Amino acid sequence: MKTRKMHNKSKGDFLTDFQKDNIESLAEYVADYYCPKGAVNPEIIAEQSKISFSYGNYGDSFDGLLEHEYGKFHIYINNDRLVHPYTERARFTFAHEIGHYYIDHHRNALAQGLAPSHPSFTGFVSDNLVEREADFFASCLLLPKNRFKQDCFRRKFEFKLIQELSKKYQTSLTATALRYATIGCSPIMVVYSVSNTIKWYWYTYDFPFWSLKHGKLRVPEDTAAGEYFSKGKEYTSSEIVFADDWFNIKFESDMSRQFFEHCVYGKQQNVLSIIWEK
Ligand SMILES: [Zn+2]
Structure with missing residues (x-):
């Protein structure tokens, strides 16, 4: 069993295998629990997790932000940078903020007031570990492993496959290609x-x-x-x-x-x- 598991792994310098495995299982669990079929809707996950959210115009200050106040969490999504709530980038940012809530050490830091709010620039651009973890969580949440693997089953790799998956799951080509490389279908x-x-x-x-x-x-x-x-x-x-x-x-x-x-x-x-x- 051990060698088989090794072959499913991917390599790179984005996150370690340990960080990756933990975040992937967590995101898969959240996706399957709240949105068991088709494309995942971050708004549904937030509502069911009792996280309130709003879309607004906040200039260039952040893509998304998770705030903790009086025991409650709130997600802000910045339309100025993400255009409207249903763009791939807005969905990804929303999923990234959900990552800050579900990854224990991110949420705990917020709840303890170590970082009172969490402004994010999303989409694999940050060198900050916490941001990379939340980006990776977002890609696993929006592209859940089991669904993704079924779609790739017995399909030879070509760019068209990434385009199809990106359309089906409403994710960017970058997020979809990175996810393909992580899951390792070919x-x-x-x-x-x-x-x-x-x-x-x-x-x-x-x-x-x-x-x-x-x-x-x-x-x-x-x-x-x-x-x-x-x-x-x-x-x-x-x-x-x-x-x-x-x-x-x-x-x-x-x-x-x-x-x-x-x-x-x-x-x-x-x-x-x-x-x-x-
Ligand atoms: Zn962030």
């Missing part, structure tokens, strides 16, 4: 770069290469993401890259292995590369 790697440096990357246990060509220092030039940073080029289709373009290769025979790279471009010089073997 070998992929996701690399998130901002301004030509690599912020984090994540890959399934069975992905053939683990060592990025320049580490996290900079995006390799001859990759689709590299071309975005050097020439501003944006691809709409999945592009072919060689193993040698992205990774440090030990054996010469591996150099010409072909991969697809599909880039999802963000608004602030950020690119998510989804990489899988051809």
Whole structure:
């Protein structure tokens, strides 16, 4: 049993396996308990958990915020940054704030007044551990493992699959691709770069290469993401890259292995590369 479990794991530098496993089980439990079918609705979870919430216009001060006052919790969602309550980003932010409530040490810190309110900028952009944990909780809550695995069963990986899942669960392509790499239905790697440096990357246990060509220092030039940073080029289709373009290769025979790279471009010089073997 132990080896089997190992093969389901993913690797990366976003969170440790221990943090990841605990948060994933917690989020799965909350999702299945309150929203057992289809897309998860964070508003229903908040209502049933007796957390009040409101949508308002708060400028640039936060995406979402969990506040604790007189024993009660309240979630604020900022329409100024998230447009309206049903955008993927608003749902993700709402789920992130629910994470601050359900993850014990986040809620306890709030309840004890150590952090009276919790302003968040969500969507895998923060280096802060608490924020990364809440982001990961959000992706597990909105993309529950068992449902997700059923949808991926016997399906070969292609970018279209991420698009379909993202539509079904009303989650962003980034959150959906990261979730795919965590659950590990088939070998992929996701690399998130901002301004030509690599912020984090994540890959399934069975992905053939683990060592990025320049580490996290900079995006390799001859990759689709590299071309975005050097020439501003944006691809709409999945592009072919060689193993040698992205990774440090030990054996010469591996150099010409072909991969697809599909880039999802963000608004602030950020690119998510989804990489899988051809
Ligand atoms: Zn937060």
